[in-house]
Amino acid sequence: MMVDIPSELIAQLSVAKNVLVSTGAGISAESGVPTFRDAQTGMWSKFRPEELATPEAFVRNPKMVWDWYAERRDQVQAVEPNPGHDALAALQKFWSDFTLVTQNVDGLHQRAGSRDVIELHGNITRVKCAREGTHVSVWVPNEDEPPKCEKCGSYLRPDVVWFGESLPVRALEAATHAAQCCEVFFSVGTSSVVYPAAGLTDLALNQGALVVEVNPDSTPLTDRADFVLPGPSGEVLPVLAKQLGAL
Numbered sequence: 178m179m180v181d182i183p184s185e186l187i188a189q190l191s192v193a194k195n196v197l198v199s200t201g202a203g204i205s206a207e208s209g210v211p212t213f214r215d216a217q218t219g220m221w222s223k224f225r226p227e228e229l230a231t232p233e234a235f236v237r238n239p240k241m242v243w244d245w246y247a248e249r250r251d252q253v254q255a256v257e258p259n260p261g262h263d264a265l266a267a268l269q270k271f272w273s274d275f276t277l278v279t280q281n282v283d284g285l286h287q288r289a290g291s292r293d294v295i296e297l298h299g300n301i302t303r304v305k306c307a308r309e310g311t312h313v314s315v316w317v318p319n320e321d322e323p324p325k326c327e328k329c330g331s332y333l334r335p336d337v338v339w340f341g342e343s344l345p346v347r348a349l350e351a352a353t354h355a356a357q358c359c360e361v362f363f364s365v366g367t368s369s370v371v372y373p374a375a376g377l378t379d380l381a382l383n384q385g386a387l388v389v390e391v392n393p394d395s396t397p398l399t400d401r402a403d404f405v406l407p408g409p410s411g412e413v414l415p416v417l418a419k420q421l422g423a424l
């Protein structure tokens with residue numbers, strides 16, 4: 178694919194100091210992690226979200242939810258970061274103030290070398306006690322139910338945000354602050370429909386940041402963005418990083 182990045186955008190990015198990048202499932206698509214809303218391969222085409230990703234589902238069918246997340250965890254650990262993740266890791270030092278916020282739970286940004294990643298929806302590789310929230314790194318598998326917390330006997334669950342649950346307060350506060358004061362806001366690989374994460378884009382737009390979207394498809398943001406780079410992030414971001422001299 179020919180990636181065409183407007184020289185006017187490169188010029189503006191070269192002088193910017195405070196940049197926020199917000200990513201969604203699309204950035205991990207080229208690593209082989211299916212996106213949520215992909216009609217052919219997306220995980221929700223096989224399962225309804227409310228059967229898997231809600232507190233009610235976990236109460237109703239804890240073993241099914243545990244097993245599904247365990248499979249996803251193995252899947253995520255078996256794949257590698259792609260050139261899109263790598264480009265963002267390389268870009269983190271390019272601007273004096275750089276924030277990376279993700280809705281993804283796969284930990285691929287960190288594995289590519291990004292630091293201080295703000296995870297809005299938790300991390301699938303972490304497991305916590307469903308009652309106390311304490312993190313647990315070893316557990317004894319059970320046949321018919323999820324493993325249990327050694328301390329209190331409650332079920333263990335993935336440390337991800339389910340539909341209907343609140344986002345981690347400090348992560349959301351840090352992301353909100355960054356969206357309010359960034360000069361440039363990148364929206365990468367997200368359908369921009371799930372709030373409150375999508376609200377970060379609204380904050381950036383409202384305070385006058387330069388908004389850039391990287392996505393092969395159009396989203397509710399596309400018409401409002403200052404620049405749209407319509408391609409896969411694993412191709413667009415490395416070209417951008419190279420043109421800026423960061424790669």
Ligand code: OAD
Nearest residue numbers: 201202203206212213214280366367368371392394409410
């Ligand atoms: P979605 O699955 O909703 O959207 C993925 C987006 O990535 C779409 O807009 C695609 O066009 C785009 N995309 C696909 N391949 C791409 C590529 N190679 N490069 C760039 N973009 C690409 O994922 P999210 O927006 O992340 O929440 O979904 C948001 C939240 O909804 C998720 O975090 C999850 C979900 O339900 C919770 O689990 C709480």
